[in-house]
Amino acid sequence: MHEAVLGIEHPGAYSSATAGTDTTVELWCNDHCDLLHVGGSEAESVVAHVEDAVGVRERIAEGDERLLITDACLKEHGDDPIEATLAEHDCLLVPPLRYAEGRKWCRVLALDAGNLTAFYRDVSAEFPVVVDSKREVASVRADRPLLTLDSALPDLSPRQHEALLTAVEMGYYRIPRDATTAEVAGKLGVERRTFEEHLRRAENKVVAGLAQYL
Known part of the structure; x- marks a missing residue:
């Protein structure tokens, strides 16, 4: 299929x-x-x-x-x-x-x-x-047909997806961090507070969505 x-x-x-x-x-x-x-x-x-x-x-x-x-x-x-x-x-x-x-x-x-x-x-x-x-x-589980990682993860809005992905790409989650929220916001061309709001909502959805599988 x-x-x-x-x-x-x-x-x-x-x-x-x-x-x-x-x-x-x-x-x-x-x-x-x-x-x-x-x-x-x-x-x-x-x-x-x-x-x-x-x-x-x-x-x-x-x-x-x-x-x-x-x-x-x-x-x-x-x-x-x-x-x-x-x-x-x-x-x-x-x-x-x-x-x-x-x-x-x-x-x-x-x-x-x-x-x-x-x-x-x-x-x-x-x-x-x-x-x-x-x-x-190539294969499916009988109890969850056609399950993919996309279907297991929560649905992010386009802005939340962009904020989270850009933060990852710029090293915001590395230890120590390679970028600040201000730098990532600058990359996206938005205000820092706007970026932080999108990122916070994205993080909340991802953590809440994955918690049930932990």
């Missing part, structure tokens, strides 16, 4: 709501409604978009995190050409769907590499597509 994670600039209520923000939306479809996890500093703004698009039946809020059950399924509010293209090329969409940076991020699985290539070709002919990763799936 072959897998690819693609970021598709497909216009939609959830993807457009994340454009220009550090907020992400994860979606599990249940036909009659959707289960959503919304995270980021502008979560409430995204939730307002969701309410306008499909309505919100129930919610739990904690800090910058929101867990929502919608009134209706997003599928009921328009056809999705991407799903039709998936079926055409015998590809599977592995949940959850993820929306970030104005894109719909799809984890696509195909039994044949040619089918995956054909799906990418047809979708990229209609929409701008970013390839985040691709791999051959």
Whole structure:
């Protein structure tokens, strides 16, 4: 089997709501409604978009995190050409769907590499597509199918990911440190306090996400 994670600039209520923000939306479809996890500093703004698009039946809020059950399924509010293209090329969409940076991020699985290539070709002919990763799936665990390190780690916003990765690359976590927060912030072109806030949120998510496996 072959897998690819693609970021598709497909216009939609959830993807457009994340454009220009550090907020992400994860979606599990249940036909009659959707289960959503919304995270980021502008979560409430995204939730307002969701309410306008499909309505919100129930919610739990904690800090910058929101867990929502919608009134209706997003599928009921328009056809999705991407799903039709998936079926055409015998590809599977592995949940959850993820929306970030104005894109719909799809984890696509195909039994044949040619089918995956054909799906990418047809979708990229209609929409701008970013390839985040691709791999051959050689084995799975029965209790956690298709588990990867990416799926075990928490979902970071683009700014949090950039802050953490740049800090690592510049030696901020080396002992002794090769860079200060001010130097890393300068590399990113942001204020020190802004960088420290993104880094602190990223560290908190990573530590909390991995603690259950320790």
